[in-house]
Amino acid sequence: MIKVVAKSVxxxxxxxxxKKMVDELIEKTRKEDKNIKYELYQDVDNPQVITFIEEWExxxxxxxxxxxxxxxxxxxxxxxxxxTSEVNVYKKVK
Numbered sequence: 001m002i003k004v005v006a007k008s009v010x011x012x013x014x015x016x017x018x019k020k021m022v023d024e025l026i027e028k029t030r031k032e033d034k035n036i037k038y039e040l041y042q043d044v045d046n047p048q049v050i051t052f053i054e055e056w057e058x059x060x061x062x063x064x065x066x067x068x069x070x071x072x073x074x075x076x077x078x079x080x081x082x083x084t085s086e087v088n089v090y091k092k093v094k
Contacts, residue, residue, distance in 0.1 A: 001036065002062060004054040006087045012048055014081040019050070021078060028070040034061035048083070062089065 010018045022040060029038045036055035043049035056062045065071055079085070 001092065002056050002059055003090045003092075004052065004056065004062065004087065005090070006052040006054070006085065008050050008078075008085040009048050009083040010050050010081055011083055015047055015050070018078060018081045021074065021081070025070055025074045025078075028068070029065060032061075032065055032068070034058070035065065059089070 008018075019040075019042075026038060026040060029035055034057040036057065038052065038054050041051045041053060043051070054062075056065070
């Protein structure tokens with residue numbers, strides 16, 4: 001299993017639009033066969049920081065997700081609403 005932490009700093013005036021746009025991405029991603037968990041979080045102290053925390057069966061599953069129609073359609077639109085983003089992929093060590 002792998003975990004993904006995809007952290008974005010969203011433009012202040014675009015936060016609500018961003019949260020609305022991710023609805024389809026979340027709904028379709030949760031239906032993917034090898035998706036274990038796909039959740040969206042917002043920082044309690046800085047509402048501009050919005051983070052996906054994901055769990056996938058393996059790296060291949062993540063690659064399939066990133067090549068899915070819904071990902072390729074929605075993520076470029078989300079990128080326009082972000083100031084910055086960072087994606088880290090983790091494997092369990094202990």
